[in-house]
Amino acid sequence: MKTTSVMIVGVGGQGSLLASRLLGTLLTDEGYDVKVSEVHGMSQRGGSVVTYVRYGDKVYSPIVTEGECDFIISFEKLEAARYASCLKKGGRIIVNTQQIDPMPVITGAAAYPENVLEEMKANGFNVDDFDALAPAMEAGSAKAVNIVLMGYFAACSGMEKEKWLAALEKTVKPQFLEMNKKAFELGYEGQTSRTA
Template sequence: MTKNILIVGVGGQGTLLTGRIIGNYAMMKGQDVKMSEVHGMAQRGGSVLMQVKYGDKVHSPLVEPGEADIIFAFEKLEALRYIHYLKEDGVIIANTQRIDPMPVVMGMAEYPEDVETQIKSVNDKACLIDALSIAKEIGNVRVVNMIMIGAYAAYVGDTLEEWEHIVEVTVPKHTIQMNKEALKRGYKAYLEK
C-alpha cells in the first residue's frame, strides 16, 4: 500500500529536510520512494510544499487533491491552505505556530482567527502540537521540524530508536543530541494528544 504525505510549511522551517528524512526512513525500510518539492518564491518566508510517496512500488511523486494520507504542517495556515489534499480519513499533524504571510504583514489581508478550529473540524484525527514552545524549551527553534518528525514517528507506530538512526546519519554531528531530544519530545507530544 502506498502512503501519500504532504509536508507543508514556510521557507526556513526545515520542510525539505523533513521530506528527505521521511524518504530516507522509508527507503531504509525497503520501500520505493518518490518525492517532489515546490518552493514558494524559493525564499525564507515563502510557502514550501514537499510531497513524499512510499510503498512497494510508486509510479509518480505527485499527491493529488483528496489523496493525502497525512498532511504534515509546520505552520497552521499552511495546513489549512492544503487541507483539500487530505483523504476523507486522512490525518493532519500540524504545528500551532503562526507565521504571517506577506499580504498580512503588508496590511492587505488579515490572518484568520479560527484556523485551529477549522483544522480540527475536518475530522477527529487532527493533531495540533505547539512545536515552537517545545523547541524553545530545548533551546533552539530550528528543531521544530524534528519535533514534528517525532510526532509522525509516534503516529506510524515506529520506535524512536529506528528514527534516531536516520537522524544520526542525516543531521550535522554537532546537532545530533539536540535533534534526538526534539524527536523524543515530538513523539511524546503526539502520544499525549
Template sequence: MTKSLLFVGVGGQGIILASKILTEGLVKFGFDVKMSEVHGMAQRGGSVTTQVRFGEKVYSPLIGEGEADVIVAFEKVEAARWIKYLKKGGTLVVNDYEIYPQSVLVGQEVYPDDVIQKLKENVENVVVFNAAEVAEKLGNIKAQNIVLLGALIKALGVENLDWESVIKENLPEKMHDINIKAIKEGMKLS
C-alpha cells in the first residue's frame, strides 16, 4: 500500500532537508520512494512544498487533491492553504508557528488568528504543537524541522526503524546530538 505525504511551509524552515532524511531512511529500510520538490519563492520566505510517496512500488511522486495520507505543516497558515490535499481520514501535523508573509509585514493583509481552530473543525486527525519551542528547549531552534519529522515518523508507524543512523548519515557530526534528540522528542508528540 502506497502512502502519500505532503510537507508544506515557508522557505528556510528546513522542509527539503526533513523530506530528504525521511526519503533516504525509507529507501534504506526497503521502501520504494519517490520525492518531488517545489521550491516556490523559498529564498524570499515563500511557500515551499515537498511531496513524498512510498510503498512497495511507487510510480510517481505527485499527490493530487484529497490524496495525502499525512500533511506536515511547518507553518500554520500553510496548513490551511494546502488542506484540500489531505484525504478524508488523513492526519494533519501542524507546527503552531507563525511566519508573516511580506503582505502582512507591510500592512496589506492581516494574519488570521483562528487558523488552528478552523483546521480542527475541518480535519478529524490533527496533531498540533509548537516545534520551535520544543527545539529551543533542546538547544537549537533550527531543529524544529527534525522535531516535525519525528512526529511524522510516529504518525506513519515507522518509528521502530533506525532513524538515528539516518540522521548521522545526512547531517554533519556537530549536528548529530541535537537532531537525534529532536527526532526522538518529535516521536513523543504525535
C-alpha cells in the first residue's frame, strides 16, 4: 500500500498531540507501518503547531511536505490556510470553523482573513468545514475540540468506528474517557449527518 499522509494542524494548547497519538495508535493496531511527528517546546505556547501522521506498508520520512498530504485536519481556520499547500491533488482538508486570533492580529499589526475558507473553496481546495466547538462544549469541554474533529475524520477515514473507539480508550486518561467518547460520537455524527 502506498503511504498515506495526514496532517493535524492548529494552535498550541488545542490538543493536536493527543489527536495524533490517537490516530497513530489506531493505525499501529491496524498493522500499518506508522510514523508520527510531534511538536514540543516553545511553539506549544500558543504558536502554530503541526503534527504529521504517515502510514502504509513502509514509511520512511516522518514529515509531510508540499503537495504530499491526503488529509489535513485543521483545528482552526487560519491554520488551515497556512498549511493548505501541503494538500495533494485529490486530498481533503477538514476545518474547524473556530477563529483564534494570533498575536499580530491582537496587536493590530495584521487583520484576520475572515473569508479565508471561502477563498480557498473558490480556488479549488477541497474544504470540508465544520463547527467542532459547539459539540465539544456539549460533550463537556471546549478542550474536546480535538476529539470531535477526530470523530469527524473517523467517519470519512474508511476505518471501522469500533476500532477508533478502542484506540481512544488506549489513548485518553480513564477519567476523561466518557467525555471524549461523547465528543468523538458527536464529531462522527456531524460527518455522517452531512453525507446522509
